[in-house]
Amino acid sequence: MGAETGRITTDIPARLDRLPWAKWHWLVVIGLGTVWILDGLEVTIVGSMSTALADPKTGLGMSSYQVGLAGAVYVAGACLGALFFGQLTDRLGRKKLFLITLAVYTLATVLTAFSMNPTWYLGARFLTGAGIGGEYAAINSAIDELIPAKYRGRIDVAINGSFWVGAAGGALLTIPLLDPTLVDQSWGWRAAFGLGAILAVGILVVRRNVPESPRWLFIHGREDEAERIVTSIEKTVTDETGSRLEPVSDSITIRQRKTISIALIARTVFTLYPKRTVLCFSLFVGQAFLYNAFFFTYGDSLTTFLGVKQTGWYIAVFAVSNFAGALLLSRLFDTIGRVRMITFTYIFSGVVLGITGFFLGSVTAVTLTLIGSLIFFFASAGASAAYLTASEVFPMETRALCIAFFYAIGTAVGGITGPLLFGKLIDDASASGDITGIAPGYYLGAVLMVAGGVVAAFLGVKAEGQSLESIAQPLTAEDAEGADLSPAAAGA
Template sequence: MSISQRIENLPVKRFHYILLLSAGLGWMFDSMDTGIISFVLPVLMKTWGLTPEQVGNIGSIGLVGMALGAIIGGSIADRVGRKKVFAFTLVMYSIATGLCGLAWSYESLLVFRFLVGFGLGGQLPVAVTLVSEFTPAKHRGKFLVLLESFWAIGWLLAAVISYLIIPAFGWHVAFFIGAIPALYVFYLWKYIPESPRFLEENGRLEEAEAVYRMVAGEDSGSNKANLGVGTGAGVGTQEMGRKVTVDKPSKSRNNTKVNRVTLGELFSKKFLRRTVFLWLLWFGIVYSYYGIFTWLPSILAIKGFSLTKSFSYVIVMTLAQIPGYFTAAFFVDRIGRKPTLATFVLGTATSAFFFGQADSVTMILVFGSLMSFFNLGAWGILYTYTPELYPTRARGTGAGWAAGFGRIGGILAPAVVGRMLGASISTETVFLMFTGVLILVVINVLVLGEETKGRPMDEVA
C-alpha cells in the first residue's frame, strides 16, 4: 500500500491538529496583511486626496500580484516542494507589507502592494495543498474549512489594529505591524515537514516513509531520514513538540521520471470539466469578495459614517465570519461539498442584495454580518474543494492556476466598484451587480460541480 493510501486511512492524530494550528497562523497573518489595506484606504483617500478610481487601483494591483504569485508559486511547489514555497512567500509578503508603511506616494504604494500580493498569492494555494496532503479523506473537509477560518481571525486582527492604531499613530504604523509575521518563518521551517505525498511522488521514498511514521506516531527505528524539518542533517531537532533525531538525508531516489503536469493538460479530456468549473468558481467568489470587502470601510464612509464608526461596524461584521466557517466545517463532511457550497454562495447573494438596500444601522449590521457569514464559509469550502480535484503531481499547478485565474476577478472588482462610484452610480446598483455574479456562481456549482466528499485524493488521477 502506498504512503498516500495509508495517509487516507489514518485516524486524526495530534500532528494533524498541530499542523492545522501552525498553517492556520500563517493563514491568519495572510489575512491580517490583506485586511490592513482595506482600513488604510479610507484614510489615504483623505490624506492623499485620492479619487475612487485610484483607491480601486490600489486594491486591484495587489490582486495582480496574487494572480501571478498563485500561478508561479503553485507550479514551483510541484517541483521543489510545498514547504519551501510556503516559507519564502511568508517572508516576501511580510516584508513588502512593512515597506508599504514607507510609501511616499500613490505610485510607490502600488509597487509595494504588488509585491505583497505576489507573496500572498503564492502562499495560499500552497498552504492548503500542504494541509490537504497530510489529512485523511474522512476529515479533510472539516480541517480545510477550519484552516480557512483563520482568515477571519486575521481580518479581525487587522480591524482591531486599525481601530486602535490608525487614529492614534497613523496608517504607517499599521503597515509596520504587518511586517512582524516574517519572524514566524523560523518556526515554520523548523517544525513543519514536507508533504509525504510530494516526497513519494518525487521518488524520495525513505523521506516520505519517515514523515508518515512521524505523523502516525510510529517508531521509525533505523529507517529515519530527513523529515524536511530544518536544513541541517545529522542533528537533533524538536519536531512537533517531541525530540526527533534526524539522520543524514537519504540520497536514494526512484529513477522513474516524474510526469510533470502542464497547463495544456489541465484542459485535457481528463481534467477539462474540473478546470473550467474551478476557474469560473474562483473568478466569481474572488470577484465578489474583493469587490465587497476591499471597499466595505470606504462604502460605509461614503454613506456618512465616521472612520471610527466604519471600522467598528466592520469589526462586528468580521466576527460573523467565524461562525460561518464553523457552520461550513460542520456540513461539508456531512452533506458534501457541492450542496454546502451552493447554499453558502446563495446566502451571500441574498445578503448582498439586501445590504445594498439597507438604509439603517440595524439593516447594515444584520445583512453585512450575514454577508460575511455566508461569503467566508463559502471560501472555506472553496479551499477544500480545489485540491481534491487534481492528483498529487498536478495539485499545486492546478490549484495555483485556478486561484490565479480567480484573482483576475479580484483585480477587476475593486477597479469596477471605484469607477461605478466615481460615476455616481448608487451603492444599491453596485450590490445588485454582486448579487448577479453570485447567482451565476451557484449555477456553475450545480451544473459543473462534482461531489468529492470522502473520496481519496488520488482517485482523481
C-alpha cells in the same frame, strides 16, 4: 512528462488518510493555515491607511490615484506570484516553497514599513502580494496532502475562513493606530505593517517543523524519505492518542518522474477535466464578485451615505460573522457533503444579496451590517469551499498550479474588474447622494453567486471522505497502468 526514475507500489496515501486526529495535525494547521490571517490583516490595514499615506507630513504624500494603484499592484503581485510559485511548488516541493513564500512576504512587509517614497511603497506592495499569492498554492496543496481524508473538508474550509480573523484584527488595530491622540500618525501605519512581519516570523518558526508532503516525495523518486516521514508521523500520532493504528490494504502503483511538463498540466486541466475546470471557474468568479459587490462598497456606504465616522467596529463585526460561518459550517462539508453545502451557501447568499439591493434605500448602518453578516456567514463557508474544491479535484502533480490558476482568476476578477466597476457605481451614487445607485453591483454579484451554486449542483464532485488519489488519480499512476488519457476516458 519528464525523466522516469522508477516504478513503485506504495500504501503511503492510505496510511496518512487512516490517521486519527492528533496534536501533530494541529502543528500542520497552525504552521500552515495562519497565512490567511496575514492576508486578512494586510488587506484590512491597507484599506484603512489611505488617509495616513496621503498626508505628506505623516505618510508618503500619495495621491488618491497612487493609493488605488497600490491596491492594483498588490493584486497583480498576488496573481503573478501564485502562478510563478505555484508551478515551482509542483516541481520543487511543498515545504521548500512554503518557506520561501513566507520569507518573501516577511521581507516585503518589512520593506513596506520602511517605505520612503511612493515608488518604494508600490514595489514593496507588489512583492507582498507575490508572497501571499505563492502561499495560497503552496499551503493549500500541503494541507490537503497531510490532513486525513475524514477531516480534509472541515479543516480546509475553516482555515480559508481564518482570513477574516486577520480582517477583524486589522480593523480593530487601525482604531488606535489611526488615533492621533494615542499614536504619532507618522509611525502608526508603519507599526501596522511591522506587526504583520513579526507575526510572520513567528509562523516561520513553527512552519520549519512541518515536513515535506510524502505524497510529493514518492512521486518524485524520494520514496525512502517519504517512508521515514510517514513512519515518524505514525509514531507521533500513536504516542499522542494512545491508539493502535490498523494496517491498510489500499495501495497505488506509479511511475516516478523528476518533473511534469507544463504542457501536460495544461492538458490535464482543460482537456481531461473540463467539467471540473468550469466548476472551479464558476465558484471563484462568483465569490469574487459577491465579496466585491458588498465589501468593496461597504466602507464607502457607511461613511458616505450612512454617516459613520469610524468604520473599524462595523468591519470587525462583519469579519467575525465571516469567520464564524466558515468555522461553524465547516464540519457539514464532510458530513452533509461538498455538493449540497456549496450549492446551498452559494445560492442562499446570492439570493439574499439580490433582495438587499431592492431595499438599499431604507437601510441604516446597523441593519446593513446585520444583513451583510447574515449573507456572509454562509458565503464565507462557500467561498472557502471554492479553494477546497480547486485543491482536491485535480491530480497531485498539478495541484499547486491548479490552485494558483483559479486563485489568480478569482483575485484578478475580484481585485481588478470588481473595483473598476463598483468604484464607478460608488462615484455616481455619491454625486447624486442616493445609495440605491450601488444596487446594480449587488444584483450582478447575486446573479454570479447563484450561477456558481447552480453549476456546483450539476458539476460538483462528491469528495467528502475520499482519498485524493480516488478523487483524481495521479498522472503517473494512470501512466503506470496504461490507462486511456483521452477526454472521453477522463469524463467517464
